[in-house]
Amino acid sequence: MELPPGYGRKTATNTVCKLKKTLYGLKQSPRAWFGRFTKVMMDMGFKQSQGDHTLFVKQSQSKGVTMLLVYVDDIIVTGDDEEEQQLLGQHLAKNFEIKTLGKLKYFLGIEVAHSKKGIFISQQKYITDLLKETGKTTCKPANTPIDPNLKLGNTEEDTAVDKEMYQRLVGRLIYLSHTRPDVAFIVSLVSQFMHQPKEIHLQAALRIVQYLKGTLGRGILFERNENANLEAYIDADYAGSIVDRRSTTGYCTFLGGNLVTWRSKKQKCGS
């Protein structure tokens, strides 16, 4: 690390600086920041969730509940205790430099829209950027994310494609599956060929992009069903992989009638 400008000339060459606070770029910074933030939340009487350490919950029997979720420097607050929320906002502003952004609209590149029906999340801008990057802006949209008759395997005789480009594309598709359970299966499939991608795999990945073009506005709608019931569904194919005959499991869980988790994953061992 170098001394900041203005300190260098006057001081002798053998001096060192002692850092009292963290700076951007230090590998200790995220942890130090989070430690400090956690302490401030605890001081306010919040409990840290054991399932996800970035979630803080405060419950008072008379008034209600307040929840806070932190994503590095992004914070979401919700609950039914408005007084507590006000206090929380003030307390945070006292301890850190806080900017109040109001109603949740954009979080981690995910668009959040509010309507009478509920909350709708999508990644439209992300898809538009992806179409530009892959030169597919004007392509013909595909009706399905995968050709139903296509089985992907390791085809030795097929032409190898640029690995880095393939990995970047699949990486972007993985990020997209945050709001798109309809591509979870196929994205998981194309990501199984990251180490040695061939033309057939790239074509399958680009087919997903073409499908996305026709379904830009899709996302997940959270509706007001006035319950907090938990439902889970799970299924698997039977030895679906032509590479090693392993099966793929898919699951989704609903909380209060709204989809909250889902996954498509190839099983660890063959049956």
Place this chain on the structure above:
Amino acid sequence: METFAPVAKMNTVWMILSLATNYSWNLQQFDVKNAFLHGEIEEEI
């Protein structure tokens, strides 16, 4: 030394959105300026 990123799981975000919609809670967003300058350092760099 532990490196730890204060990163929320997506599942938790969707859980919060589902609860907020179901119970008509308001959802507020805050942004911390210069978050990484707020940490106190415990060791010598």
